[in-house]
Amino acid sequence: MNRIMLAVLMLFSGTVLANTTLELGENVVALAAANAKVSMFSKTLSLPEGKQQLAIKFDSPINPESVNQGRGRVTSVPYIITFQYNGPGKLLLSAGKVSDENEAKKEARDPTFALTANEQPVEFKLQKIDQESVNLFTDYKSLLGGDVGVQSNPHFPSEVRGSLDKVKNAYSMLSDQEKLMFMKWLMSN
Numbered sequence: 001m002n003r004i005m006l007a008v009l010m011l012f013s014g015t016v017l018a019n020t021t022l023e024l025g026e027n028v029v030a031l032a033a034a035n036a037k038v039s040m041f042s043k044t045l046s047l048p049e050g051k052q053q054l055a056i057k058f059d060s061p062i063n064p065e066s067v068n069q070g071r072g073r074v075t076s077v078p079y080i081i082t083f084q085y086n087g088p089g090k091l092l093l094s095a096g097k098v099s100d101e102n103e104a105k106k107e108a109r110d111p112t113f114a115l116t117a118n119e120q121p122v123e124f125k126l127q128k129i130d131q132e133s134v135n136l137f138t139d140y141k142s143l144l145g146g147d148v149g150v151q152s153n154p155h156f157p158s159e160v161r162g163s164l165d166k167v168k169n170a171y172s173m174l175s176d177q178e179k180l181m182f183m184k185w186l187m188s189n
Contacts, residue, residue: 020090021044022046022052022090023044023092023093025092027060028093028095029057029059030042030056031057031140032139032140033045033047034054034141051083051084052085053081053144054080054081054144055079055140055143057075057077058107059076060098063104064098074104076107076110077129077134078128078140079113079129080127080143081115081124083122083123085122087118090117091116094113095114096112129143
């Protein structure tokens, strides 16, 4: 009986030890991960061994050095980062440091992400997600593990995709005020 309990404890402790911790830098937001649970407010992720894919974006206050953060935020388009790391230590995914509004806007247009472990660079592949395929309701996890932007709506049959494209086109032709009225109606129904 004791041997069985010891074997079970070793099995679970081995599983826990196999995970790698990924720490997100100050201006990095994880939108989804293929092999982990993610919240937009997550600053650390526990990743299993093997190939990793995450949807990420750069996100910063418009004026990062100001005490008054009421001017809003500037964000980049989403990216998919793919990497494999099985070594010891924490991983750190960071973006370029910004100190003023111009730097924040520049970094949002073309973010410079860096992935390090024990202060050594880790090789990764970065793929930009097509801005046209992203909206308020995008399921970023469904974009992981495949070719991004090839299928704009991978979970919909082709006959539904045609109707959805018509709705998207009609929505894009609305004025800003009409879009706002539509969104209010959508949220109330």
